[in-house]
Amino acid sequence: MISYIIRRLFQAVVVIFGVILIVFLLFHLEPTVVIAKAIVGPRASPAQVEAVIQSLGLDKPLYYQVWRLVDNYVHLNFGTSYQFNTPVRVLIAQALPKTLLLVGTSTIFALLIAIPLGVFQTVRRNKPSDYALTSMAFIFYATPPFVLGPLLVLFLAVDNHIFSPYVPPGDTLGQVALDWRAMVLPVFTLAAVTIAAFSRYMRSSMMDAMTQDYVRTARAKGASQSRVLFRHAFRNALIPIVTLVGLSIPGIVSGAVITETVFNFPGMGFLTVRAAEVFDLGTVVGTTVVATVATVAGSLIADILYAVVDPRIRYARR
Amino acid sequence: MHAGELWGGDAGGLFSGTSRAFSQDLGEFELARELDSAHVEKLDGVGSGEGTGAPSGGEATQTGSLGRLVLRVFLENKLALVGVVILVLMTAFCFLGPLFYHTNQQYTDLNAFTLPPNAQYPLGTDSNGFDVLGRLMKGGRSSLEVGLAAALVATMIGVVWGAAAGFFGGVVDALMMRFVDILLSIPTLLLLIVLSVLFTPSKYVLIFVIASVAWLYPARLVRGETLTLRTREYVQAVRVMGGNGRRIVYRHIIPNAIGTIIVNATFQVADAILFLAALGFLGLGVHFPDADWGSMLSDGATYLTAGYWWLIVPAGLCIVLVVVAINFIGDALRDALEVRLQRR
Numbered sequence: 107m108i109s110y111i112i113r114r115l116f117q118a119v120v121v122i123f124g125v126i127l128i129v130f131l132l133f134h135l136e137p138t139v140v141i142a143k144a145i146v147g148p149r150a151s152p153a154q155v156e157a158v159i160q161s162l163g164l165d166k167p168l169y170y171q172v173w174r175l176v177d178n179y180v181h182l183n184f185g186t187s188y189q190f191n192t193p194v195r196v197l198i199a200q201a202l203p204k205t206l207l208l209v210g211t212s213t214i215f216a217l218l219i220a221i222p223l224g225v226f227q228t229v230r231r232n233k234p235s236d237y238a239l240t241s242m243a244f245i246f247y248a249t250p251p252f253v254l255g256p257l258l259v260l261f262l263a264v265d266n267h268i269f270s271p272y273v274p275p276g277d278t279l280g281q282v283a284l285d286w287r288a289m290v291l292p293v294f295t296l297a298a299v300t301i302a303a304f305s306r307y308m309r310s311s312m313m314d315a316m317t318q319d320y321v322r323t324a325r326a327k328g329a330s331q332s333r334v335l336f337r338h339a340f341r342n343a344l345i346p347i348v349t350l351v352g353l354s355i356p357g358i359v360s361g362a363v364i365t366e367t368v369f370n371f372p373g374m375g376f377l378t379v380r381a382a383e384v385f386d387l388g389t390v391v392g393t394t395v396v397a398t399v400a401t402v403a404g405s406l407i408a409d410i411l412y413a414v415v416d417p418r419i420r421y422a423r424r
Numbered sequence: 425m426h427a428g429e430l431w432g433g434d435a436g437g438l439f440s441g442t443s444r445a446f447s448q449d450l451g452e453f454e455l456a457r458e459l460d461s462a463h464v465e466k467l468d469g470v471g472s473g474e475g476t477g478a479p480s481g482g483e484a485t486q487t488g489s490l491g492r493l494v495l496r497v498f499l500e501n502k503l504a505l506v507g508v509v510i511l512v513l514m515t516a517f518c519f520l521g522p523l524f525y526h527t528n529q530q531y532t533d534l535n536a537f538t539l540p541p542n543a544q545y546p547l548g549t550d551s552n553g554f555d556v557l558g559r560l561m562k563g564g565r566s567s568l569e570v571g572l573a574a575a576l577v578a579t580m581i582g583v584v585w586g587a588a589a590g591f592f593g594g595v596v597d598a599l600m601m602r603f604v605d606i607l608l609s610i611p612t613l614l615l616l617i618v619l620s621v622l623f624t625p626s627k628y629v630l631i632f633v634i635a636s637v638a639w640l641y642p643a644r645l646v647r648g649e650t651l652t653l654r655t656r657e658y659v660q661a662v663r664v665m666g667g668n669g670r671r672i673v674y675r676h677i678i679p680n681a682i683g684t685i686i687v688n689a690t691f692q693v694a695d696a697i698l699f700l701a702a703l704g705f706l707g708l709g710v711h712f713p714d715a716d717w718g719s720m721l722s723d724g725a726t727y728l729t730a731g732y733w734w735l736i737v738p739a740g741l742c743i744v745l746v747v748v749a750i751n752f753i754g755d756a757l758r759d760a761l762e763v764r765l766q767r768r
Contacts, residue, residue, distance in 0.1 A: 124606035132622060248748045250698055252705040252718065253740035256725050264731045271729055360613035360702075367706060368725060378614060379706050382621045390621055394614045402609050 111410060118402045123176065125398045129391050130175055136387075138164040144385050145188040184392035189384045194392040197377055202396065205373035209362050212293045213351065216300035221347070223301070224308025225340060228316065231309075239305070247302035251361050255295040255368035263291065272370045288369075296365045300354065304347065311346050315339040345416045352408020356401050497760040504756030510749035514742070518564030527558025530713055538732055548734035550723050560738055563715040567746070570630050570700050570716070575692035577635035582642025583685055587673045589643070590650025601647060604640050612637055613702060620708040627710055634699045642688050649681040683761035690754035694747045701743050717743050 133141075142158040143150060150158075159165050163174060178185065184194035223243075227236045246254075263271035270288045315321065316339050324338045363375030370376065374393050381389035498504055533553030541548040547556035589600035607615070619633045653659060654677065662672050678685070703709045704718020705725070717739045724735030 120602075121606050121609050124602070125610055128606065129610075129618065132618060135622060248744055248751070249740075250701065250743070250747075252702060252721055252725075253736075253743060256721065256728055256736045257740060259728050260731065260733055260736060264729055356609070356611045359611040363611075363613050363617075364702060364705065378617055382617050383707060385621060387621060390618055394610060394618055397614055398610045401611055405609075 107413060110413070114406055114409065118406055121402055122395075122399055126176055126179060126395060127172060129394060130172055133387060133391060134168070141387070144387070179395060184395075185388045187381065187386055187389045189381065189386040190389070194389050197389060198374070198392060198396055201372060201374045201377045201393075204371065205362055205366070205375065208292060208296065208366070208371060208373055209358055211289070212296040213300065213354075213358060215293055216297040216304055217347075217351070219297075220301045220304035221308050221344070223305040224310075224312055224343075225335070227305070227309045228312040229335070231313065243302040243305055246298040247306075249298065251295050251299070251364040252368060254298055255291070255365060258291050258295060259368070292365050292369045292371050295368065296358065296361050299361065300358065303354070304350065307350050308343065308347060311343040312339060315343040318342070345412070348408055348412050348415055352405045352412075355404040355408075359397055359401060494760045498756050501752075501756035501759060503752040507749040507752030507756070510745055511753065514564065514746055514749070515568065518561050518568060521561040522558065525558060525561070527555040529554055529558055529562050529715070538727060538730075538735070540732075541734055547738050548732070550720070550735055551727060556720075556734055556738060559715050559720060560717070560742060563717045563720050563739070564742060564746075566627060566710050566714060566716040567697050567700055567718075567743075570627060570634065570710075571693050571697035573631045574634035574638060574696040574699075575689055577631060578638035578692055578696070579642050579685060579689040581635065582639040582644075583646050583678060583681075585639065586643040586646030586648075587650050587677055587681075590647040591654060591669060591673050591677065593651075597647070601644075604643050607637075608640050608644075612699075616699060616703060617706065617708065620703055625703070625708060625710060627714065630700060630703070630710065633703075634696050637699070638692055638696060642685065642692070645684060645688055646678075646681055649684055650677050653677050653680055687754055687758045687761060690750060690757055694750040694754070697743070697747060697750075 138159050139155060141164060142155045142162070146154050146158050163171060166174075182195055184198065186192070187194050187197060190197060223239060227239055230236050259271045263269045268287075269291050270285070271291075272288065318339075320342075321334055321338050324334045329338070359375075362373065363378060365371065366373045366375035367379050374397060378390055378393045381393070533549075535553065537549065537553055538551055539545055539549045545555050545557070547560070550556055550559060585600065585604075589597045615637050616633060619636065620630070623629050623633060625633065650673075654672070659672055659676055662676060667675075700709060700716055701718030701721070704716045704720075705722045707719070707722055709716050709719045709722075720739040721736060721743075724732065724739065727735060
């Protein structure tokens with residue numbers, strides 16, 4: 107187990123280094139003059155452009171620049187955003203907690219809804235209520251957040267003033283978290299697809315558990331239906347869900363980018379999109395790398411948890 | 425994890441009991457995969473080819489035409505027919521519609537600024553004074569064209585990459601697939617944003633931007649197929665007869681993996697349409713005066729608090745309808761091609 111974790115950690119480091127390298131190389135598809143002019147402006151004199159190129163080290167050999175970038179990133183130095191006139195680290199430090207709040211709340215909410223739904227549908231399988239829930243899940247699953255979000259705002263915030271349409275910008279984490287009228291719609295928009303997907307997997311996983319030998323044994327020794335359901339089947343059915351959550355993280359992050367844009371939620375996605383609009387490559391690269399690290403870490407944790415919750419899993423060296 | 429997981433492009437996979445996401449993640453998640461195919465077995469009373477692996481061999485032994493069999497199973501699927509009908513209607517709407525329904529989509533008309541639906545403008549006008557119904561047709565053309573083209577390009581790159589990695593094996597395979605893994609660990613939408621900041625988007629650039637993210641999935645899939653196919657007797661026979669690597673890959677491995685590739689390509693179209701819509705919504709899609717459904721939604725989102733529902737509902741409905749229709753078709757295709765395997 108320990109050796110598995112060490113191996114996975116090593117792989118994660120390689121992946122993150124690879125991501126930095128690829129993003130760096132993409133960045134260098136642009137001529138250095140274009141990068142410099144994005145900072146000093148299109149009408150800067152050649153001398154000014156040259157000064158920027160030198161101060162950023164864009165004239166140094168590529169391997170040196172890669173090394174310096176990795177060095178900087180390891181020390182959490184993501185450079186300066188010239189468009190927002192702030193260090194990228196500061197921008198990320200402001201945005202990241204809010205995104206974690208949004209993603210975390212919405213994932214927990216999704217699990218709290220989806221797991222009972224899956225169990226309920228297993229108990230009532232192939233009955234009208236099962237079909238109704240399946241159809242509902244289908245509709246939510248097929249509706250991307252950039253369609254669902256605006257629709258929810260239109261009907262629940264504009265036509266009926268139940269929730270606020272936007273998250274007030276510039277608020278601190280605490281203010282955002284406590285403003286439930288502003289949080290409900292973004293959390294639900296992001297959670298809708300996840301609820302639909304998780305409930306399907308939970309139903310599938312639960313149905314599978316119900317056909318296992320240990321369930322038959324439990325029934326044979328006279329355990330009640332609820333005991334079979336919750337003590338035997340349910341706990342085993344939860345195991346694949348751990349993996350599912352880990353696998354879903356990249357999708358949830360992408361969904362958060364859209365959701366934040368819809369609701370002006372001041373998180374990482376919103377920051378990335380704003381930076382992209384003004385050609386602020388440094389910020390876009392910084393947020394992308396941070397989001398990737400979070401994704402890789404999330405999958406790693408899910409894989410380790412998978413082994414922890416199910417003692418039957420042994421990670422052998424393949 | 426598949427791109428469809430982004431927001432649900434692969435509804436079909438989930439709802440037929442098999443899961444694209446899990447079955448594509450070859451290797452790591454055996455348990456989940458077994459779980460899935462076991463579930464299918466229970467529902468349909470037949471084994472699923474998905475969990476256990478690849479098409480076997482090139483020799484067809486059953487009576488009757490293979491193509492006809494596939495077609496029959498496909499046509500038996502009612503949802504697939506619904507999907508085909510929706511897709512045909514939408515294509516006609518987008519490509520033939522403008523021939524009958526002429527609208528100005530070129531010059532802004534500030535006198536017709538965000539008018540609600542009326543006799544002259546059946547779906548109202550947007551913030552540039554463009555007729556929304558006409559703009560839906562124009563936007564749909566970009567969405568369908570880019571979606572189809574990006575899926576084709578992505579599938580071609582992915583198939584060649586995956587087949588090469590699986591065929592050569594060893595260090596080459598490890599390097600090629602680590603590259604895929606690294607790109608896959610960047611959240612898809614963020615990678616798309618980086619790319620569309622770097623390359624000023626036009627329709628053709630967008631095709632390549634989307635394809636350069638989407639090819640990773642077919643690459644993984646085809647590599648898995650190749651790994652199982654290259655140990656088959658007929659591939660070894662080609663080798664004994666002196667056939668070279670390229671011949672084995674192009675004439676034997678890819679044709680035998682074609683079923684899987686077609687199914688995946690179908691879902692890729694739906695995903696590409698969603699990607700384009702997402703980029704359009706973020707303001708990184710095709711540029712004015714071109715339109716796509718995503719940028720129409722973005723325009724609607726700007727005037728959201730004013731309650732202009734006609735800027736949101738029609739475009740949103742179009743995206744959802746087309747994506748669902750394509751997923752129905754992809755799902756039915758998978759069932760049809762699996763039946764081909766079962767009757768062998």
